[in-house]
Amino acid sequence: MRHILIQTAALAAVAFASPVQAAQPVEIRFDARVGNEPARCGQAYANVGTAKAGLRFQDIRFYVSAVKLIDTKGAEVPVTLTPDDQWQSDLVTLLDFEDATGNCNGNAGTNMVVRGTVPDGTYRGLVFDIGVPQMVNHQDPTLAAAPLNVTAMTWPWRIGYKFTGVDMETSGGSGGPNAATGFSIHLGSTNCGEGSPMTAPSAPCANPNRPQYRLAGFDPAKTKVVLDIGALLAATDITVNAPKSASGCMSFPGDADCVAVMDRLGLPFDGKPSAGQKWVSAE
Numbered sequence: 015m016r017h018i019l020i021q022t023a024a025l026a027a028v029a030f031a032s033p034v035q036a037a038q039p040v041e042i043r044f045d046a047r048v049g050n051e052p053a054r055c056g057q058a059y060a061n062v063g064t065a066k067a068g069l070r071f072q073d074i075r076f077y078v079s080a081v082k083l084i085d086t087k088g089a090e091v092p093v094t095l096t097p098d099d100q101w102q103s104d105l106v107t108l109l110d111f112e113d114a115t116g117n118c119n120g121n122a123g124t125n126m127v128v129r130g131t132v133p134d135g136t137y138r139g140l141v142f143d144i145g146v147p148q149m150v151n152h153q154d155p156t157l158a159a160a161p162l163n164v165t166a167m168t169w170p171w172r173i174g175y176k177f178t179g180v181d182m183e184t185s186g187g188s189g190g191p192n193a194a195t196g197f198s199i200h201l202g203s204t205n206c207g208e209g210s211p212m213t214a215p216s217a218p219c220a221n222p223n224r225p226q227y228r229l230a231g232f233d234p235a236k237t238k239v240v241l242d243i244g245a246l247l248a249a250t251d252i253t254v255n256a257p258k259s260a261s262g263c264m265s266f267p268g269d270a271d272c273v274a275v276m277d278r279l280g281l282p283f284d285g286k287p288s289a290g291q292k293w294v295s296a297e
Contacts, residue, residue, distance in 0.1 A: 037133055039130075045126060045238055048069075057071070062252060063248060068186050070182065070183045077106055078144060079224075096129045096130050103150075107129075110125045119166070137234060139231070143226050172209060172211050173202060176200045179200065180199040182262075186253055203224075206220070223265055246292070248292070256270040
């Protein structure tokens with residue numbers, strides 16, 4: 015009995031000496047833009063890409079995951095996401111900048127914030143992925159929990175989700191046999207193996223295509239993340255479409271429309287490394 019009492023007292027002393035660190039709420043704000051202008055439905059934009067083209071959005075959505083804040087010692091501290099049965103699960107957030115006005119095809123609700131908690135502390139940087147984590151990327155979206163139940167953001171299960179859903183109507187350009195009046199940026203995993211499109215792959219896709227972004231000087235209380243779609247398209251002619259390929263860039267190898275887009279996303283493409291991302295910044 016005396017031995018048990020001593021053990022109990024020792025455990026109580028350890029528990030008292032090692033309190034659980036308090037958590038603080040955090041909101042990480044995002045904004046989608048075309049240059050200096052907010053990227054929104056119902057607005058017209060000019061001088062986009064190499065053709066100095068016009069565009070109007072039809073969709074502007076992104077999946078974000080693996081969010082971490084960087085503390086003053088340089089350590090990456092994961093943000094525990096707050097599930098809300100609409101925009102966030104414990105693994106992924108859907109950022110939705112379209113409101114179904116103008117030419118947009120989505121719905122009225124919007125979300126421009128990642129919400130969660132981190133241990134109490136001071137933070138000066140941010141790390142995040144654009145993408146859906148591998149463990150939940152290949153599933154039936156009609157049975158999935160929010161925010162992975164948005165069928166407009168999916169491909170067949172074997173390929174997985176669209177990490178970016180950016181669709182545009184375009185105008186201008188020089189015309190010609192490859193002229194197009196629309197351009198999309200659908201980032202997702204590719205080369206996911208052979209088999210039924212309605213079954214998950216047995217191994218991760220050869221091209222995961224989940225870009226990671228690291229922003230120094232990021233104070234979550236004062237700073238926002240800017241996703242500049244104009245900068246992403248700066249080296250692309252959005253008024254043409256490569257022959258025998260889907261409209262715009264769908265992430266698949268061999269599509270000439272993806273070369274500059276993937277480079278500016280910060281991703282290798284067709285065996286060529288990226289020179290570095292050119293469209294995400296802190297403000």
